[in-house]
Amino acid sequence: MSVRQSFVPLLLGCSILAGCSSRNEAETIFVGHIAPFSGRDKAVGEHAKQGIVLAVEEINNSENQTAGRRIAVLHVDSLGEQDSLQPEAVRLITVNHVAALLGGQTAEAAERLGRASQPYGVALVTAAPLAAPPKGDNVFSVNVNQSFRGQTLARFAVNELKAHRVIVLTESRQAGHEALTAAALKEFNSAPQAQAEEWTYKSEGEFKELSDRAIKAQPQALLLAGPAADLAALRSKLQQSTAQVPLLFGGEDGLALANQANEKTLSDVYLAEAFAGDGGTPQGQEFAKKYQQRFHEPPDLHAALAYDSLRLLAEAVRQAKGTRPANVRTELAEPNFTLESLTGPLTFAPDHSARRPAFIGQVQDGRVVPVKRYEPPTP
Secondary structure, eight states: OOTTEEEESOGGGOOTTTOOOHHHHHHEEEEEEEEOOSSTTHHHHHHHHHHHHHHHHHHTSGGGOBTTBEEEEEEEEOTTOGGGHHHHHHHHHHTSOOSEEEEOSSHHHHHHHHHHHGGGTOEEEEOSOOSSOOSSTTEEESSOOHHHHHHHHHHHHHHTSOOOEEEEEEETTSHHHHHHHHHHHHHHHHSTTOEEEEEEEOSHHHHHHHHHHHHHTOOSEEEEESOHHHHHHHHHHHHHHTOOOOEEEOOGGGGGGGGSTTGGGOTTEEEEESOOTTTTSHHHHHHHHHHHHHHSSOOOHHHHHHHHHHHHHHHHHHHHTSOOHHHHHHHHHOTTOOEEETTEEEEEOTTSOEEOOEEEEEEETTEEEEEEEEOOOOO
């Protein structure tokens, strides 16, 4: 077993390291969770773990048990290193015999975990927004896809910010950025009198030049589809220029944005995410209340998606009447498979991304506050 593993909760009075009886192991369904618990993004892993803790407790209530069995989660620290994902996934599958995996905060991480688990047929449920259908049939995202994120950002800019002259800066080295931009431009171009220009860049030097030009052009809004580091640089330039330009951030690592040190300076930055606030549903409100009471802070995107991810797997196991990987994957892929998530009914689109609402959120005082909810496109 990896020394980076922890076991939550310590079910049945024993831990993995201490050793459980074969009977107890047979009665427990194990799920592996790979996330950063150290390094720059450790808050991402900790918040996800806290969401999972609440989901485990809910599932293991007698009336909610999965196929009459209890569920437990093995948490593994990825250290924020991409190269550690594949060996840790294989270890969880072959040594700990997990029924499924949770993890992957970015498309690259999800792709690596999915590739590692595919030969074993084990399902991966990820929080990463997908830019395209995954290469294997075992990867499912509880996040909205990049196209829907781009569409909602553009719709919000035009209808709510009244921004009809928009410049889109796209870092073109990641497919996710291009997929989001393409959807945003399509939405912009369908709006009356809207004008959107896309400027692409590959290097730091190109970004510096284009961002300077974009600010001088004085658009009514700027949409950045790039790394969070580029957002920080762009925000700094705007502050120095005193330009009052709303920023729409479509970068993939918006997932970790609210955990960065400069979060409180981003009051005019808008994000498109799958969860914000309390999700706008009674179930989301109850979750937010429990989370606040338990951990003394409001839940964020990571906590909410991790909570939904484990409940999703538990429901798939229940409907499959067991943990056989092929049956679990089949249940998740069924067109009528539905989970009552924190934001409402969740189903999977053909590209294995979640069909669920998206929220435009604004960063305020270190929190992402929901501003507008957008329902998913009809199938």
